[in-house]
Amino acid sequence: MRRRVIAGNWKMYKTLAETRAFFTTFNPLVANSKHCDIVVGPPFTAISTALDSVKGTSIAIAGQNVSWSQDGAFTGEVSAHMLAEAGCRYVIIGHSERRQLFRETDDNVAKKTLISLESGLTPIVCLGERQEDREAGLTEEVLGRQFTGGPGALTPDEFSRILLAYEPVWAIGTGRTATPEIAADAHAFLRRCAGEKFSIRHASALRILYGGSVKPDNIQGLMAQEELDGALVGGASLDPKSFAAIVNFE
Numbered sequence: 335m336r337r338r339v340i341a342g343n344w345k346m347y348k349t350l351a352e353t354r355a356f357f358t359t360f361n362p363l364v365a366n367s368k369h370c371d372i373v374v375g376p377p378f379t380a381i382s383t384a385l386d387s388v389k390g391t392s393i394a395i396a397g398q399n400v401s402w403s404q405d406g407a408f409t410g411e412v413s414a415h416m417l418a419e420a421g422c423r424y425v426i427i428g429h430s431e432r433r434q435l436f437r438e439t440d441d442n443v444a445k446k447t448l449i450s451l452e453s454g455l456t457p458i459v460c461l462g463e464r465q466e467d468r469e470a471g472l473t474e475e476v477l478g479r480q481f482t483g484g485p486g487a488l489t490p491d492e493f494s495r496i497l498l499a500y501e502p503v504w505a506i507g508t509g510r511t512a513t514p515e516i517a518a519d520a521h522a523f524l525r526r527c528a529g530e531k532f533s534i535r536h537a538s539a540l541r542i543l544y545g546g547s548v549k550p551d552n553i554q555g556l557m558a559q560e561e562l563d564g565a566l567v568g569g570a571s572l573d574p575k576s577f578a579a580i581v582n583f584e
């Protein structure tokens with residue numbers, strides 16, 4: 335059985351004071367939650383405060399983005415080495431907001447994934463179709479293309495060290511969750527892609543998180559699907575009680 339991962343993506347929310355306040359409430363609520371890996375992705379400015387706040391717990395911290403370059407004159411960017419040195423263990427790569435609003439390509443995603451692995455981070459590589467793709471019957475084509483151009487470009491060993499997050503764009507921040515069956519179909523498709531590109535062993539070990547309007551009241555239905563190995567949670571991860579309720583889905 336694959337170990338589940340519940341990850342929160344705070345996006346551009348929370349000051350340092352809010353970060354401290356979050357963990358003061360959150361930590362005791364998940365202190366006995368051993369059934370899954372717990373990850374929180376604060377904005378860059380709050381990473382060090384978040385790391386201080388989770389000392390002595392099993393909660394891991396993630397960057398929300400990373401540069402594809404090791405270093406250099408790239409104003410505004412943060413490197414994988416910097417994230418790892420700061421104490422992050424994970425990094426979110428290729429989120430649809432980065433793809434849509436900041437024009438990230440599959441090639442960017444592949445480079446960012448590789449450089450993150452070189453720094454010892456665990457990439458959470460996001461992919462997902464838009465509403466219009468789904469309506470046009472192009473879901474698998476889009477997911478297949480994102481898979482091939484991003485995680486599919488890794489070596490088998492590199493691939494075994496990443497997580498995928500299936501985040502249908504139409505479900506992000508909209509309150510429209512994919513039904514557990516729709517999510518499971520997409521996960522099964524991505525697992526088939528992994529099997530074809532790498533091996534059955536890689537496919538069955540791959541952990542795929544679902545993201546898109548995950549809330550305390552739908553997490554159980556989602557996690558009842560064997561294909562879903564966890565969740566990447568946006569809005570509901572901002573409130574410590576609601577995120578703890580998601581973590582404690584069992």
Ligand code: 13P
Nearest residue numbers: 343506507546547568569
């Ligand atoms: P919401 O949970 O707010 O829909 O966001 C999902 C997401 O984008 C997580 O990365």
